[in-house]
Amino acid sequence: MPELPEVETIRKGLAKVLPGRKINEVEILAPKIIKKPSVPVFRRKLLGSRFTDIRRRGKYLVFDLDPAGCLMVHLKLSGRLIYLPARRVPPEKYLLALSLSNGSRLYYQDIRRFGGFSLFEKDPLPDLKLGPEPLSREFTPEYWRKILAGRKTRVKPFLLDQKFVAGLGNIYVSEALFRARIHPDRPVYSLSAKEQARLYEAIQSVIREALACGGTSIQDYVKADGTNGSFQERLFVYRRKGEPCLVCKRPISVKKDGSRSTYFCSRCQK
DNA sequence: ACCACAACCTGGCCGC
C-alpha cells in the first residue's frame, strides 16, 4: 500500500504510544512474514524487550527495541500496523500481534502477505541502498541535477527507483509528474533545466501535502489508529482514468508500464 | 544501462 507519506503517518501514530512499552506476548499466525532470524529466535528476542524509538527511511520502518535490537518492517502492498488499547476487539485476519505492558496490542495485517519483519542486532538502515529522503537536506538541487544528467531511462521508472529518491511509489510518481507537467515516458536526459526544477519542486510539494493529509487511503492503507488519510481527495490523476483533468478538462489517460498503471493528462503533460 | 516480465499472495470487482 504505502509510500513515504503513509509509512511516515503510521510511524508518527506509533511514536505516540509505543516508546516505553514492553512486549509481553508475541503471537505469530503466519510464520512466513518473519524473514529473519528464525521464528523461535525472533519470538524469544522480542519477549521482554521494550520499545525505545520508531524510525523511518523510505518505505521502511524500524522499531528500536531494548535489548532485542532493530525490528525492521516493510509493508509492501497491503501491510497494516494497527495499535489498539487494552480490551479492544482484535482486527480481522491479523498475522502477528504483540501484547504490550499496558494491555494494548500492536497488530500486523497483510492481505497479500508480501510484507515482512526482520530483526537485526545493529541498525540496518545505513546498509539499505536508498537515495535521499525527498524532504531532507541531502536532497538538493545540485544532487538532482547530477543524478538526472545523461540518464537514458524514462522518467516514470526513474522516479520509482528507490536508489535515486527514497519513498515515492506509483501514486506520488503519477501526481508529481502531473504537477511538473511532464509526460511519464520522457527520457530523463531530455528534461530541460526548467522541467528538472519543476519536477524537483513537484516531488517535494506532493509529499509535503500528502504528509499533511495523513496519506492516501484507497484500498488497504489506514493509519495506526485505524482511521483513513485524506489525500485521496486531492489526487489530480491517480486512479482518475476517463475523468476530466482538473486543469484542462481532457479525460485522464492511463498507460501500462509493465504491470503498473501510470495516470496522466495527455494535454497538460508534454 | 535499460527494459520486460515473473514471482511473492489474496480479495474485490466486473462482465457474462
Place this chain on the structure above:
DNA sequence: TGCGGCCAGGTTGTGG
C-alpha cells in the same frame, strides 16, 4: 450465484 479475468499503493531477480 458462480466463474473467469483483471485489478491492486512494492521489491527483487531473471534474461534479453
